[in-house]
Amino acid sequence: MADVTLSFEDGTIRVAGGADLDLPVERDPRSKTGRAPAVRYAALVAALDGRDVDYDDRVLAAPALDGRDVDYDDRVLAAPALDVASAYELREYQQTALDAWRANDDRGCLELPTGSGKTVIGIEAIEKLRTAALVVVPTIDLLEQWRRELETEFGIPIGQLGGGEQRVEALTVATYDSAYLRAEDIGDRFGLVVFDEVHHLGSEGYRDIARLLAAPARLGLTATFERPDGAHEAIEALCGPLVHRIAPDELAGDHLAAYDIKRLDVALSDEERAEYDEHRETFTNYLAQSNLDMRSGSDYRKLVMRSGSDPAAREALLANQRAREVMMNADAKVATLADLLDRHQGDRIIVFTAHNDLVYRLSERFLLPAITHQTGASERREILEKFRSGSYSRVVTANVLDEGVDVPDANVAIVLSGSGSEREFTQRLGRVLRPTEDGGRALLYEVVTEATAEERVAERRH
Template identity: 35%
Template structure:
């Protein structure tokens, strides 16, 4: 029968100290000092089987073969084992690692029942490196990423090549900031080609998801299988494309990819969306955005999760080099009718009374806290904005501009669905709102893209990700003070510079109303600055 008891003779304090790292002292007998091997103590002290063999050998202690085999079986080959379970990274330590974690100021929840640590897959590579640097034997995750071979069939622009180079030099990680229309999707596709293995692309809308799939097929040779993972369709493939909303509900299935590409990445730092980056094991990461910086400071979290800002170019520079269309902005102030002015003044008086003269942001804060007067003030404020969103003069001016720009593609931006419906009905124009089904939106976009001219009326559903290369005229009927929204809307018109196109953005502003302030605020920075700074509303 195997025995873990052994005797040492002669015996002194130095020998005791060495043996106590992996055994317990039972006392002295006629055969010498008696010890018994304690594997739990050995694990706690980080003592491995080879060290036990070495110390015993130096002291002239021999254990029988059966005992040694049993010890080898119970003493694992690894000090720490990693596992992926659901959306968590599990660390199963066979030796004490708490001192190492404290050394690096790492605080990971410990499950005292299962005796494991649980954290997010995002931290796998840094934890593995730290533990290996500390001399521990780490059993790595079995991550067999599917390989593929693909290449672009178009030539990248010089700044796109620079962006890829900067990303690669940063360890295939980082945020790339380029204006809307500058071809960020092509940069993402080239990133896939460079990595050449399983890739997860996360888009903000279903329309963007489909655009990515179409562009991957259109602009590559040797394209691997592309899977769409959204709505009722759940296709996992070497290149899988999903949306933010789908990803946050299915990260257990979407965590094992080698490359993570986040489109419209300024959304990622939102509390629920950041879980996408934390739950994905991907060592290689690319974030794409026209407006990565946020006034709430959360862009710092974006940079932490995706690898820092590695490349950025501004709109004016790309326009000057001919990559984006030249543009001009025409601001038109439209008067209120006598009736509209009376209604506006009445609502404004009521708002000032309810808000006690406080700034709107302070009123918003109070309303979120449940303050009754603030809540009523916000309801009045919404009526104010709705009133000036589509006045009679604005409607007349829209008709005038459409007649002037006949034969061109025109996009009209509105904040309100019923305003958009009214404009669409009067002009006989196509309509795109978030209340329409996905199929209806797809048909509208296909029809508008295929036509040589036409008018498309949009609500905020079109503020991001809409790809209409030859639209050259935009009309902002209603907007906010958000620089991000303003920049995105202008960007809808700049995507294609073929034929020396000059884009025009008309901005309609109700004169003598809060719209004048909002217009001034959203253009208070230069366009160059606005592309890298946005205010979340």
């Protein structure tokens, strides 16, 4: 008879016996059992193996990819399975990344540029482990993209959680929102979980997905692992550390398009300058009087909290917002865009802005198809399909094409405005890095309003 029994219960691992083993569990004296978050399953097994303890592992009820239920005594990662085979052949850099993940006991995160084939690496991980796998993605577009790829490569039914469906199969794709709602119910169904755009896992609510899943094997994929709020440290604890990183420059010219980044400085008009300076003065005067420093995230949060009860703080916050709108929507930026569109008439162009208002202004002015968070799914798909086919050669957007959308190839990106986020900039650059048939260089233009706070914003994102 086993000394210890492990079982899965509502997102936790229940440990019967082993009270004298000092395992990483919380003990319940009434039931004489221990309990730990499901994420600790692999650590518990390792601890028991290290102590040479006889135990009965009933945690994973995951079927192998041949449809056979795995016996409790035959843990899922070692189970024989269908000879699933992908038509993909990994490039050398993809194989190196996968090898680094496997060498870390099939746990950890990979950072590769947009367009470098992160999905291919995820599919190869599933093929190598041949265990039931859950793929978690941030958007419906990515959910549909992953489901199509898995169906094509493996030829088996693919489950879907999200987008109006709630169906679990040995291979299942879920949005982060749906996985959050279902994790404690399905946490014992998978031996591998793949977190696409894993930086989303750092959000407080989404962390529970990883906590409630027992899957021993965990793979995080992203183009930008580190988060400015430091939440990547939580991701490391839940999914594993960053085990391999490839910068865009390492692949440019060979596997991705060679690229240039050009910064174009524009000036505010006299009227815009007067309005900008007035609003900035209101804002900076309040900061000086209140001894606040906007380089500190905590001080900015203090300002936001004060604005609820302090009229002066609210006025300062609004003044800063209005100053940003002036510098980001400057008339000279629109004139510069006109020049760039004329210069690149034969190219495929994505124009990025920070505000929806400017998107619609540019759409009307230059007859550009527009995509914002307000654009319906069917309309967005139609625009992107026409962009893919060549019916449209340019599109303007605010943030929603930064990630999580299968964007057709473009070779010119024009950033009219954006945040100081390195992640946002890297993702926008990635939209033009897929190699073209003619081997041409990709171009990213940054249009920056000189002598404004936008200069510091541009420096931060580099």
